[in-house]
Amino acid sequence: MFKELNPPSRVLMGPGPSDVHPRVLKAMATPLVGHLDPSFLQIMNETMELMRTVFETKNELTLAMSGTGSSGMETVFVNLIEPGDKVIIGINGLFGERMVDVAERCGAEVIRVEAPWGEIIKPEQIEQALKNHANVKAVAVVHAETSTGALQPLSEISQLAHAHDALLIVDAVTSLGGVKVGIDENEVDACYSGTQKCLSAPPGLSPVTFSKRAGEAMARRTSKVQSWYLDLSMIQNYWGQERFYHHTAPISMNYALREALRLVVEEGLTETWDRHWKLGRALQSGLEAMGLTLHVVADHRLPQLTSVCIPDGVEDMIVRKQLLEQFGIEIGGGLGALKGKVWRVGLMGYSCQPRNVLLFLAALEQVLLEQGVKVREGEGRTAAVEAMQK
Amino acid sequence: MFKELNPPSRVLMGPGPSDVHPRVLKAMATPLVGHLDPSFLQIMNETMELMRTVFETKNELTLAMSGTGSSGMETVFVNLIEPGDKVIIGINGLFGERMVDVAERCGAEVIRVEAPWGEIIKPEQIEQALKNHANVKAVAVVHAETSTGALQPLSEISQLAHAHDALLIVDAVTSLGGVKVGIDENEVDACYSGTQKCLSAPPGLSPVTFSKRAGEAMARRTSKVQSWYLDLSMIQNYWGQERFYHHTAPISMNYALREALRLVVEEGLTETWDRHWKLGRALQSGLEAMGLTLHVVADHRLPQLTSVCIPDGVEDMIVRKQLLEQFGIEIGGGLGALKGKVWRVGLMGYSCQPRNVLLFLAALEQVLLEQGVKVREGEGRTAAVEAMQK
Structure with a gap:
């Protein structure tokens, strides 16, 4: 019959579920x-x-x-x-x-x-x-x-x-x-x-x-x-x-x-919100520093879920598949009107950690470079870390 | 704030949930x-x-x-x-x-x-x-x-x-x-x-x-x-x-x-059903051997849930409370038309084990004796074990 449960190890950075503490x-x-x-x-x-x-x-x-x-x-x-x-x-x-x-x-x-x-x-x-x-x-x-x-x-x-x-x-x-x-x-x-x-x-x-x-x-x-x-x-x-x-x-x-x-x-309610705001903004700064565009204007952006516009010529599924299979990182695709147009990156709860911001930026940079997208190497990480230290 | 989760240890022999494997x-x-x-x-x-x-x-x-x-x-x-x-x-x-x-x-x-x-x-x-x-x-x-x-x-x-x-x-x-x-x-x-x-x-x-x-x-x-x-x-x-x-x-x-x-x-479907039938019948034999009456006629009794008539003069809640607090055994009370009239004893899934049959019969015997009910001491256990060995 079927084998012992042995799901792959993932870092859940999609629109939910997030990593369980x-x-x-x-x-x-x-x-x-x-x-x-x-x-x-x-x-x-x-x-x-x-x-x-x-x-x-x-x-x-x-x-x-x-x-x-x-x-x-x-x-x-x-x-x-x-x-x-x-x-x-x-x-x-x-x-x-x-x-x-x-x-x-x-x-x-x-x-x-x-x-x-x-x-x-x-x-x-x-x-x-x-x-x-x-x-x-x-x-x-x-x-x-x-x-x-x-x-x-x-x-x-x-x-x-x-x-x-x-x-x-x-x-x-x-x-x-x-x-x-x-x-x-x-x-x-x-x-x-x-x-x-x-x-x-x-x-x-x-x-x-x-x-x-x-x-x-x-x-x-x-x-x-x-x-x-x-x-x-x-x-x-x-x-x-x-x-x-x-x-x-x-x-x-x-x-x-x-x-x-x-x-x-x-952790404290205020401290929890602060962590989400700080790391969400760090991720967003990092993505913009790489040269990517965010879908929501700055004033109305959630910290815990960021939608990033998929650069022209890039195949949505190839990127998400590589992130998942090579690095074990899950992000979300677009839904409805945004299907194929954005990626949705979550930093929610236990998934909202400084190391996940760095990991995701590094992995995305790698995958996009392989796809021929001219991202500004290392600048995402630098901008994110700067934002975290503010 | 609230302490670490530390629920009491129970043997779940009620109408569900049963013990989780x-x-x-x-x-x-x-x-x-x-x-x-x-x-x-x-x-x-x-x-x-x-x-x-x-x-x-x-x-x-x-x-x-x-x-x-x-x-x-x-x-x-x-x-x-x-x-x-x-x-x-x-x-x-x-x-x-x-x-x-x-x-x-x-x-x-x-x-x-x-x-x-x-x-x-x-x-x-x-x-x-x-x-x-x-x-x-x-x-x-x-x-x-x-x-x-x-x-x-x-x-x-x-x-x-x-x-x-x-x-x-x-x-x-x-x-x-x-x-x-x-x-x-x-x-x-x-x-x-x-x-x-x-x-x-x-x-x-x-x-x-x-x-x-x-x-x-x-x-x-x-x-x-x-x-x-x-x-x-x-x-x-x-x-x-x-x-x-x-x-x-x-x-x-x-x-x-x-x-x-x-x-x-x-375990096998047939083997699982056999276990429930054998132990359910053993429990039922034991209860009857003690001198208790079962609510459902023999032909239509479930093996995994037995309703036992509460003997005259016995307080439903006192018995269930003592079983729970002294021995950590949960059984169910009656619902609707049977409220206060029966106890419901489950032997479901992982809870359906020979040791739980013995434990329950022994605990119930003790509690009922304390309540002044004349149960036939030891006969429940003997009948149950005999039924298990058939």
């Missing part, structure tokens, strides 16, 4: 207790507390859904949206489009607010949409667009949404643990994330948080949530003191999430 | 490759092949959903059922009731066929329902009712469903890897399972399999699947050669599932 891998290998064991209740309570710290919120309803980040997206929409509800969705990349698909399956009337992939959604656009449509239930934006590398500012859009009595929904799958999300400060009403990006855990859980306002909206529902598996009215009774059985929690993944969040809190 | 725990701690890495495609292909072996099917559409067993239940219903479809559901425990809830959220018109908790659904009941209702889309039953310990025979119900041109849906969450499921032999059209029962992996994935007939039914849909996260029309393109990105697969859990299935195949 060794302490998190160790947590994954811990023997299980039952999902209704009193000791597991304590682990869950601690994990909720850690999630609140990292989300920067006091929201009571903060827990981890038993699926990946996309299940968190679906959780938010199925619980908040009822058929006929109007939702404004900002679309400037793949995950905005995904929100539209998910929302429409909930029966939402979607009002699309679009920007080119790689740009941000401007507050004026949201304002206009809110003026054009009465009784909008929610405004949804992607905080860190993993498909483009753009960072969406939240505060103005939040104010606009609330001025029009709409909820603010935020996709923080790639932002949480990498850049400040600030749930309470930005008055975000519903937010979902994933474990496999800046939290350095494997994919498999989706931390979510809901404001009191969102809770009230859920309580006012007149129809049943269309998903049993993601129905928060039941799931919160399992995460709460009632411990009412809903479904068997993914215990090992909860162990992993707890350890991953503990690592972020140990 | 050490080789599976080791697989969980393996560093990740990306979810689009060519090496991961091979791991997925091998896992699909192993799932087909354990499900005993040639079904092309056999893959693992990124959620727990309940997400598999929801996957089957959201993909097969459209609003207005008629579904006959056999209800003889909690999981039949859950199927009703899930199916109704898909807009199904549910025809309930009921039996007391602990009994099986009789083929005549299904036949009558099929005669009373034209154009039934599917008949659904729970193969191993985890809430009661009853094993539902499938073949006659399968023939009846197909004679009326209906699909057969089977919940095999607790049966797969413990007793024969026989997807092809029983002509099951859609089946879901979980990793945390007789497969000895942590909870977090749901192996599912669909017949060609079920695939055709999905292809004939006129409405979009209400769940984006569980939409098989997209997910099968990720598991297939196209490798079209849908959502980030829970990589570590896939590692775990592969190893768990490898263990079943190494």
Whole structure:
């Protein structure tokens, strides 16, 4: 039959998953207790507390859904949206489009607010949409667009949404643990994330948080949530003191999430963000010093995900294949509108280390030179190291 | 902040999760490759092949959903059922009731066929329902009712469903890897399972399999699947050669599932079932020899989950608490109609070992004696060991 599991060794510098911290891998290998064991209740309570710290919120309803980040997206929409509800969705990349698909399956009337992939959604656009449509239930934006590398500012859009009595929904799958999300400060009403990006855990859980306002909206529902598996009215009774059985929690993944969040809190939230900003900027300086062009303008670039324009005449797949096979480095290709046009380079969580910046710049330089691209040799490294030392 | 993860040591003999095999725990701690890495495609292909072996099917559409067993239940219903479809559901425990809830959220018109908790659904009941209702889309039953310990025979119900041109849906969450499921032999059209029962992996994935007939039914849909996260029309393109990105697969859990299935195949399917039957019967003989009563009649008892009637005057919680705190043994309480009336004792997968049978009988005897129950000392052990040696 099939041999012992022996996957190749990789440095994960794509759009996620990122490298899992060794302490998190160790947590994954811990023997299980039952999902209704009193000791597991304590682990869950601690994990909720850690999630609140990292989300920067006091929201009571903060827990981890038993699926990946996309299940968190679906959780938010199925619980908040009822058929006929109007939702404004900002679309400037793949995950905005995904929100539209998910929302429409909930029966939402979607009002699309679009920007080119790689740009941000401007507050004026949201304002206009809110003026054009009465009784909008929610405004949804992607905080860190993993498909483009753009960072969406939240505060103005939040104010606009609330001025029009709409909820603010935020996709923080790639932002949480990498850049400040600030749930309470930005008055975000519903937010979902994933474990496999800046939290350095494997994919498999989706931390979510809901404001009191969102809770009230859920309580006012007149129809049943269309998903049993993601129905928060039941799931919160399992995460709460009632411990009412809903479904068997993914215990090992909860162990992993707890350890991953503990690592972020140990390093410090500000320190974690600073590391991402410093190394992300170093990578970006290095790439530009090599002579490459970045897809997103400087002001809106994420530190944890950089999209680099593929130089003319260079074969996307050859470069990525060589990086993977010769050096064991994974980066991402472009998606949708950016397919074949950019590479996506992640520096997320445990993958966000100075040595990975140097390694990637050196490997890319080597591969591009072999492809006949005139990169300025060594200048990427020099610029990156300079930026790191600032 | 919070301390290092240090859960208590348990022997998991409840209704699941069961103890995870050490080789599976080791697989969980393996560093990740990306979810689009060519090496991961091979791991997925091998896992699909192993799932087909354990499900005993040639079904092309056999893959693992990124959620727990309940997400598999929801996957089957959201993909097969459209609003207005008629579904006959056999209800003889909690999981039949859950199927009703899930199916109704898909807009199904549910025809309930009921039996007391602990009994099986009789083929005549299904036949009558099929005669009373034209154009039934599917008949659904729970193969191993985890809430009661009853094993539902499938073949006659399968023939009846197909004679009326209906699909057969089977919940095999607790049966797969413990007793024969026989997807092809029983002509099951859609089946879901979980990793945390007789497969000895942590909870977090749901192996599912669909017949060609079920695939055709999905292809004939006129409405979009209400769940984006569980939409098989997209997910099968990720598991297939196209490798079209849908959502980030829970990589570590896939590692775990592969190893768990490898263990079943190494032991041999028949040998695995024999072990469950032999030790399950040994436990049941032991409990009866002690003077206790089992809830399910002998002919319909599952080997991997036994429900024992709580003797008169005994406090459910005191016994379970003492088993857990003094001896580190987890068993389950009753649910729904059986709450406070039975204990549920699991012997699933890696937990299904001769030493656990002895340990549990000895511990229960001790606790019951302390509670003033007159059990026949030592007779449980003797009967169990005799049954094991048959």
